Amino acid sequence: EPEVTQTPSHQVTQMGQEVILRCVPISNHLYFYWYRQILGQKVEFLVSFYNNEISEKSEIFDDQFSVERPDGSNFTLKIRSTKLEDSAMYFCASRSPETEAFFGQGTRLTVV
Amino acid sequence: GQNIDQPTEMTATEGAIVQINCTYQTSGFNGLFWYQQHAGEAPTFLSYNVLDGLEEKGRFSSFLSRSKGYSYLLLKELQMKDSASYLCAVRYNTDKLIFGTGTRLQVFP
Numbered sequence: 493e494p495e496v497t498q499t500p501s502h503q504v505t506q507m508g509q510e511v512i513l514r515c516v517p518i519s520n521h522l523y524f525y526w527y528r529q530i531l532g533q534k535v536e537f538l539v540s541f542y543n544n545e546i547s548e549k550s551e552i553f554d555d556q557f558s559v560e561r562p563d564g565s566n567f568t569l570k571i572r573s574t575k576l577e578d579s580a581m582y583f584c585a586s587r588s589p590e591t592e593a594f595f596g597q598g599t600r601l602t603v604v
Numbered sequence: 605g606q607n608i609d610q611p612t613e614m615t616a617t618e619g620a621i622v623q624i625n626c627t628y629q630t631s632g633f634n635g636l637f638w639y640q641q642h643a644g645e646a647p648t649f650l651s652y653n654v655l656d657g658l659e660e661k662g663r664f665s666s667f668l669s670r671s672k673g674y675s676y677l678l679l680k681e682l683q684m685k686d687s688a689s690y691l692c693a694v695r696y697n698t699d700k701l702i703f704g705t706g707t708r709l710q711v712f713p
Contacts, residue, residue, distance in 0.1 A: 523699065535647065535691065535703040548698050583646060592637060593701065595646040 494518045496596035498584050504602045505574055513569045513599045515584030524567045525585040525593060526559065528552070535583070541567065574603045606632075608704035610692050615710045621680050624707045626692030630673040635695040638666050638677045641706065642688045650677065650690075679709075687711045 497516045505511050517524050526538040539549045539559055546559065558570045567586075571578055581600050585593040609627045616622040628636070635654040639647035651659055653668035653675060665678040677690055689706040696702065 525700070527701075534705045535693075535701075537700040537702070540699050542699075548700055550700075581644075592649045592652055594649070595639075597646045600644075 494594075496584055496586055496594050498582075498596035498599050500599060501597065502600045502602070504604060507576060507603055508573050511571050511574055511601065513571075513582050513584075513601070515567045515569070515586075515596055516565050517567055517584065517586030518588075518594060519565070521586035521588050521591075521594075523587045523589075523593075524559075524561070526569045527583045527585060527595075528580040529583065529598075530580045538569075538582075571601075574601075576603050579603045606694065606696060606702045608692055608694055608702055610690075610704040610707045612705065613708045613710070615712060616679075616682050618682055618684060618711055618713050620682050621678065622682060622709065624677045624679075624690050624692075624709070626675045626677070626704060628673050628675070628692070628694045628704075630670065632696040633670060633673075633694065634697060636666075636668055636675050637693045637695070637701065638664075638675075639691040639693060640688050641691055647691055682711050684711050684713065 499514045524541040527535050529535045537550050539553045540547045556572045560568050581598045583598045584596040587593045638650040641647045651666035658667045663680045668675045689708045691706045692704040693701040
């Protein structure tokens with residue numbers, strides 16, 4: 493069964509460092525998303541991406557965040573200068589026009 | 605805001621039936637999803653409702669009343685592996701999903 497894959501599964505970084513979280517969406521999907529879940533809290537929308545551009549972003553997705561689809565398969569989330577409060581599980585999701593969103597297994601980001 | 609409300613925790617016995625409720629604000633509603641999430645794992649899709657009524661999928665069913673801003677997820681013949689968090693998520697006018705805090709279900713033998 494096709495699945496969304498994310499790497500790495502766990503990333504530890506020092507405050508102020510840049511991190512790039514990587515995702516390979518399902519191959520025929522056109523809509524891509526990043527969500528995050530702080531430990532013990534609800535899943536929160538960060539950004540949606542379609543046709544090579546951001547279609548919507550939340551208040552959380554400030555200037556420190558960026559997304560990119562560098563080639564035909566990868567979809568990345570970059571955090572330029574990480575803060576302690578960026579520690580969370582980051583989920584990538586994708587969907588086609590006819591389907592629900594499929595989520596990847598997540599990257600647990602720990603900022604120390 | 606677009607608050608999604610669901611109970612924080614529920615418990616049930618193996619073999620029993622449990623109903624998890626979700627209420628949401630109706631303005632701009634464009635579909636409701638239920639996801640299952642085991643601890644430390646990704647949400648996995650269970651069901652989708654956009655019209656009023658009941659959608660049945662094996663042991664799981666989901667109901668929607670758009671006028672009341674209300675949905676429930678019904679789990680029958682509970683198994684130990686059903687212990688997980690159940691997330692209610694609503695799509696409004698845009699494409700993003702707004703999630704509730706999730707209901708943590710514990711199934712006991």
